[in-house]
Amino acid sequence: MTNRNDESAVTEAAEKTQGDAPEQGEKEPLQKETKKKGLQERLKAAEAKAEENYDRLLRVTAEFENYKKRMEREMNEYRKFANEALIKDILPIVDNLERALEIPYGNNEKASHGMREGVEMTLKGLLSSLEKFGAVPIESLGKPFDPNFHQAVMQEESEEHPENTVVQELQKGFMMRDRLLRPAMVVVSKKSDAKSGVKAEGSGDEHKIDITIQ
Template sequence: MATEGARQAGEEAATGEAGAWAEGAAEADRARIAELEAENADVKDRLLRLAADMENLRRRTEREIKDARQFAVANFARDMLAVADNLDRALAALPKDAHETGDPGYAALVEGVEMTGRSMLSSLERHGVKKLEPQGQRFDPNFHQAMFEVPDGSIPAGTVVQVVQDGYAIGERVLRPAMVGVSKGGAKPGLSPKPGVPDESTKDA
């Protein structure tokens, strides 16, 4: 009986040791899994950051290349605008009745200068240069240069009423501001009554 008890005690002890070893092994496995998961999360985070940095670098490089191209075109375009101005001055220097005299020399000259000017502006447009159209619009110091004011109470103050020299932009960049005359004396922009809508300030109380 004593031998049988000892044997059972030994088996129980062995079972306990095996259970403890298994529990320890499971705990070690769980710790290793947690460590690997943390490493995996760290690697994933670094890869995402690297991908974001590469995308930002790609966009910045594309933007810098685009800006460099626009800058190169802008310098050339400014020179061409000076030529276009001279063509306009040449037309302005011709007699006002040059078209009406019937002189074929005058007619050919006027037609040739006008055609050259249109062709030049068309070429500039193909390279992203756009002519500003400020007439009738609100004065914007980012795109317009005010040369004088025109008293006119019939239109809102700060409206472009005359263009002295055409302005141009390339992309979002102003190549040359438009030189304009601006109205003064009218209602402030945004406060004038809408056409067909009675002005509330003139109604009887």
């Protein structure tokens, strides 16, 4: 009796096992597919993150390169114009030396010649030193009036020069490389009233210069 019961139990267990086997076999491919999808999603997320980080790296690198270039430009500008204020303070000395050359000296020709020569040498040396720092005079005499480089303080009738030509330089203008240190103070030619046909009320002159003394 006992043997029959045991055999029945074994048979039932075997049948149950055989019945469960197909169900487990069906679940395994599903689990693998789910796991595969999960891995693919994680891979896509990792790739997206890597691409985002790479783009960020490119932006940061570009910004840093732009920063370096900007700093280099600023340093070059600083080196070029670091002495601008000092040179502006020296320019009045140049003016005084040039005025000194215009003053007639005394009757002692030898002493006057020596003094004048000394002033000329000092002026020449000073201009040479300024040129080393990039400061050079603006050539104005005989040039057309240019408000970017000239400050007209008066007009003078002239038959020898075209209208609006610089006929006299009262104070030299200076450039420092490509920057204007100060404009030249000049006298500008104009047509004589008789030849220009100026009317008493409004000449309609298209070349009128606004003269402002500063």
